Amino acid sequence: MGVxxxxxxxxxLMKGDEADxxxxxxxxxxxxxxxxxxxxxxxxxxxxEIVIDMERVGEExxxxxxxxxxxxxxxxxxxxxxxxxxFFRVTSDVTGIETEVA
Numbered sequence: 001m002g003v004x005x006x007x008x009x010x011x012x013l014m015k016g017d018e019a020d021x022x023x024x025x026x027x028x029x030x031x032x033x034x035x036x037x038x039x040x041x042x043x044x045x046x047x048x049e050i051v052i053d054m055e056r057v058g059e060e061x062x063x064x065x066x067x068x069x070x071x072x073x074x075x076x077x078x079x080x081x082x083x084x085x086x087f088f089r090v091t092s093d094v095t096g097i098e099t100e101v102a
Contacts, residue, residue, distance in 0.1 A: 007092040009079035011044040018073045021060035049091040
């Protein structure tokens with residue numbers, strides 16, 4: 001019996017203004033992401049990747065938000081994380097070890 005890698009990724013956010021702004025951005029930019037209300041949390045689920053643009057989240061909030069500030073509302077994730085000052089990305093790719101095959 002073999003093992004198959006999953007391409008499923010998840011981000012879980014605590015509810016609040018930052019999460020509401022994030023959901024607005026995700027709904028607009030990634031309509032394929034499934035958003036589920038889990039009481040005090042929002043559960044975002046997708047295939048292959050979820051990308052959250054901090055500049056767009058700041059626009060929705062009405063004030064800039066730094067990635068470090070936003071990370072406070074993220075309670076957990078499933079996948080591999082790549083961050084830059086302006087975005088948070090969770091992916092199912094094994095980053096950094098892919099090689100091109102001739």
